[in-house]
Amino acid sequence: MRKENKITPWEVSGEVDYEKLIKDFGVSHLKELPRVFDENVLFRRKIIFAHRDIQRILETIRAKKPFVMMTGLMPSGKFHIGHMILAQQMVFYQKLGARIYIAVADLEAYNARGQSLEESRKIALEEYIPNYIALGLKPINCEIYFQSERSKDFKKANAYYRLQNVLARHVTFNEFKAVYGDINPGKMLSALLQASDMLHPQLREFEGQIPVLVPVGIDQDPHLRLARDISKRVKGFTQLSSTYHLFVSGLGGGKMSSSDINSYIALTDSEKEVERKIKKYAFSGGRATLKEHQEKGGNPDVDVSFQYLKFFFEPDDEKLQKIYQDYKSGKLLTGQLKEYTIKKINSFLKKHQKNLGKAKKKIKRYLR
C-alpha cells in the first residue's frame, strides 16, 4: 500500500519522488562536477543529486579561496549509518579546505520535539560528535557548537543570537506558513535560529562575508529557502549554496529513523546485531521462491542491502555493478547478497569502533 507522500523538515512519510521534489522545490540537478567530486562515491553515484548555487562553491575551490561548510545535527537516539552521509561530506569538504561549522540543534529539538537540552547535549557528546571524529573529521578549521550555547567567545555568542533577532524583521508570518505549513512560536524561533546558523559564519565576528555551503537531506530544503529569502533582504551576506542527498533507506524501507531501533544499523552495533538486523529486517528485492528468483531475477533497485553497499560499503564500482547484474539476473541470491553486505558492514564497523574509542577523548578540541 502506498502511503500519502509528506515531506517537511519534521516529517517524512510515504514514498519519495525525487524528480517531483526537484521540480516542486525549484532546485537543480547536480552535474558536471570537478574530478575530485567524482572520486567520492556520494557524488559519483548521484546520492548527492541536486543543488542550489553550487557554482559559487566550485569557483571558490578552483580559486583556492576559503569557504564554509555549515550543517546541523538533530540529536536523537543512536548514530546510525544514515547519519554517515553528512559526516562523510564534512570530511570531504574539510579536505578541500572548507571551514566546518556544525550546529547541535538542541534548541530546535526542545522547541519542535520537547526534548530537554540536557538530553540533547548527552546524545551529541556520546553519539554524534565521537562518530564524526572517528569518521575522519579533524579539529582544525572545525567548530561544533550547541544552539543553546554558541560560543565561549562572548562577542561570537552575542553576534549569533543578535542575528536571529535581527532576521526576524525581514520575514513575515505568511512566509513562515508558506514554507513550513503548520507553525507555532517555538518552531518559528527554531527556523530563525536555523537561519542564523546558516548565515552567521559570514558575520565579522566569525569569517566575514564568505561563500557558505549547506549540504542537507531534501526534506530540510524549507529551512534553506527561508534563509535564502531572508538573506537577500539583509546586507552583507553572500547567498547560500546547498546540496541535497537522497534519504538512506531504513531496513524495512522508508527513511531510516533513530526512533525505530529495527530501522537502522547503529555504528556501535555488534557483529551479531548487524547480522540479525540484515537477515531479519532488511527489505529484499528477491523473489518469493528460490526457483522464481533464479528464473526471473531480483530487483536490486528496491533491495535495502544493495542500497547500503551502493551508498557506503562497496566503493568499487565494478564490483557493485557485477552485484547489481548478478542480482537482477537471478544468479546472486538474496541470502548471498545479505551475507556479503553483513561482511562488508562488519568489516567497516570493526575498524570504526576501534577509532571511536580514541575519538571520545578528543571531543573538547572540536567544541567552541
Add this chain to the structure above:
Amino acid sequence: MRKENKITPWEVSGEVDYEKLIKDFGVSHLKELPRVFDENVLFRRKIIFAHRDIQRILETIRAKKPFVMMTGLMPSGKFHIGHMILAQQMVFYQKLGARIYIAVADLEAYNARGQSLEESRKIALEEYIPNYIALGLKPINCEIYFQSERSKDFKKANAYYRLQNVLARHVTFNEFKAVYGDINPGKMLSALLQASDMLHPQLREFEGQIPVLVPVGIDQDPHLRLARDISKRVKGFTQLSSTYHLFVSGLGGGKMSSSDINSYIALTDSEKEVERKIKKYAFSGGRATLKEHQEKGGNPDVDVSFQYLKFFFEPDDEKLQKIYQDYKSGKLLTGQLKEYTIKKINSFLKKHQKNLGKAKKKIKRYLR
C-alpha cells in the same frame, strides 16, 4: 475633541482613564506602603499608583533579603523629564538594596521601529545612561546591557538568549494576539526577548531564583502579562512583581514624546529653552481672561506646569498644596505659575547638567 483611546506598548493616544486600565488589565491599586516609600514623592503622590504582587518585594525588603529591579529603555531622541520617573525609581530601589538590571531595548527598537542598532547604541550612551548616572544611579549592583550584546561573560550571554528561545515553546500565537493585538515576527521576537529581560536575572548564571520588580508605565503591562503567563509554565522562576506609574504629560497634553521636540523638556535644555517651552507650549488650566481667572479660578488638575511641579520639581507637600489651592481659587495666575515652574526646573537642571558632565566619564563602570 476627544480622540479614541488606544493603549499598547507601541502606541498611546487619546485621554487615559487609569481606573478603567486598572480594571481592564487586572492590576491592583497601590496602598499601605512602608514609610520609606511614602518618603518618596512618586509613591506619596500616587504617581506610582498600581501594582501586581508588590507584597513579595515588600516582604523581601523587610527581611533584608536581595531582590532585583529590572527595567528597560527604548532609546529614542533626547532624555527628557518623562524619563525621570523610571530613573528615580532605579535610584530609590538601589538605595533599598536592589540589584539594578537595565536593558537597552535596541533589538526591540530595530524590530518594532526599524531603528538601527548603531543609532540606539549612540542614543543610550549619549543620552540615557549619563542622565541615569547624573540622577544618582551608582555602579555597584547595577548592570546596564544592550539586548543585542547581553554580556562580556560568555556564560551569561548564552544563557540570556537561550532563555528567549526556550520561552518560545511555552506560548501560543493566540496568546501573542490576545496580549498585543497586531503582531509580526519582529514584534514576537521582541516580546520574547523582553520576557527574557524580565526573567533572566533568576537564571543560575545571574542571581539565581530571586524576587524581581519591574516598574513600568501602564502601557507596558502587556509585556508583563505575557512574561508572567509564560513564567508560570517554566520551572525555577519566582513570579514577577510590577508597579505602574502615570504617564508624564507632554507640554501640550498627551504623553510626552521624544519624537516631538515641543512636547518635552530635555534634561539638557538651556534656561532659555525651558522658559520658551513652558511659556509657549505648556498647556494651561487658566481661564481665557485675567478677570475670569480671578473670579472663577483655574484648573490645576489639567495644568501641565502644575503636573511637573507635582511629579518632579516641588517636593514640599505644603507648598504644592498652597499652589494648588491658590491656582484653583484664582489667586495664583497662569503667568505666575509658569514663572515659578520655570524657576524650579532651571534650578534643578543647573545642578543636573553639572553632574552630567562628570557622568559621561563613568559610563564604562555600568556596562556589563
